[in-house]
Amino acid sequence: MAVSQTQKHEKAPAALEGRLSAVSLFDLCQFLMLNRKTGNLTVRSGTRTAYFTFQDGQVMTALDDSLRDGEAVVLQAVQWSDGSFEFNPGPVAPDRRIEASTENLLLEAARQLDELRADPAMLAAEDDGPRVSRQESFRQTQEKAAELSDLFRSAVDSVEAQAQSLGWKENLYRILAAGEADRALVSASGRIHLVQSGLTTIYDGGSEHDVREWWDELWPRNEGSTTMRQTRIEGGRCLWAARQPAADGEWLVLTVPSPRVPGWEELGLTEDLAHSLAQMDDRALLIGAPSSALAHAALATWLGRRSRSFAEVGWVVEAWPRYDWSALPGKLATYPTSWLRQRGDLSRLADLSGANVLALRGIRSADALRDALELASDGLQVIIAVAGESLPQILRTLELRLGGTDAPNFLRQTIGAVWLVRPGPGPIGTPWQSGFLRSPEVDTRATRS
Secondary structure, three states: OOOOHHHHOOOOOOOEEEEOOOOOHHHHHHHHHHOOOOEEEEEEEOOEEEEEEEEOOEEEEEEEOOOOEOHHHHHHHOOOOOOEEEEEEOOOOOOOOOOOOHHHHHHHHHHHHHHHHOOHHHHHHOOOOOOOOHHHHHHHHHHHHHHHHHHHHHHHHHHHHHHHHOOHHHHHHHHHHOOOOOEEEEEOOOOEEEEEOOEEEEOOOOOHHHHHHHHHHHOOHHHOOOOEEEEEOHHHOEEEEEEEOOOOOOEEEEEOOEOOOOOOHHHOOOHHHHHHHHOOOOOEEEEEEOOHHHHHHHHHHHHHHHHHHOOEEEEEEEOOOOEOHHHOOEEEEEEEHHHOOOOOHHHHHHHHHOOOEEEEEOOOOHHHHHHHHHHHHOOOEEEEEEEOOOHHHHHHHHHHHHOOOOHHHHHHHHEEEEEEEEOOOOOOOOOOEEEEEOOOOOOOEEEOO
């Protein structure tokens, strides 16, 4: 097959890319170090750019757009909180300009970040209670990595052996079903990307021809203007496919909802928090979290707990499902956002299904939000899960989407509680911290396990 000169010189997509607001450069460098990655890392924040090379997880060189190099570039860049990064694996030049080990370099970066956190203004904004420094968190992660290294290698060998025994499509289904990726993006030209917690990686699947044929199987040409559809795959599982336009052509967004909904206790959430939230059945509950994945998990956790008390009948309105709601008692299922066409669609859905609960996740339509909150004022249990950094930001976003001078009062009347969920200060796996409010005007009461 002939390849044009343009195609030959096109830049290959990065194997790992994302936003610094989702994954900090400190955590990214720690990931590359622990996984002994080799390649080139480019980080951009506003007009600033920094370039790094890694060899077996060690930072070899660091250079910024002002032609400064060395450890100072790393220590400055890890403080950037907004921007983007991309990592391209592959061989790098053997010369090493940074003599310090990456572990010591990150420990020094952690010390400087701790000093920034110690600023009185930042301390006043944080909850009372014990705080774990970045240095201590880094040491704990290193110790845990050493303890689990043998188990990790054994697990990797097992997964690789399993993947080799499966076809590329079956292995992709397994990855999605196991929650190893939030979703897969499939282009009509034959590329597959995996998205997990804001990070995008390339999936090495079948040939471009095979992937294009698979696209046609997933989305037959006679589907017309439909924007989302379901397909049954191996084991009776359900694969969701949604069409998503992009600059380089249309992509399919694929998810395989997991039947395992995270449990209340395993996330470190407390009984008094559950009791408080249960008192808000007559008004809407707003769940806020720093990331979409956290907001989704918190929503699933709460729905799972409610369903153990009484079987729910209702819908979760979301762009793509991560959990199989039918695994819970009652009748609860995904209703795609693409099916909401006009004002009043949610009300009609609730009336036709006899729903007693309606959950919205990542909804951007002002009409849908207004409908949901009006349903809450009429007695329907409504739960809205959104991603945002703080309570004021979440409420301000809702006010802007709803519009009108009465939006603040309308929110106060219809939102009975705001539940803020965020990761704890320690390594991954520590209990989450949750704040609970009876109304947006009352100070947060922290609830910890």
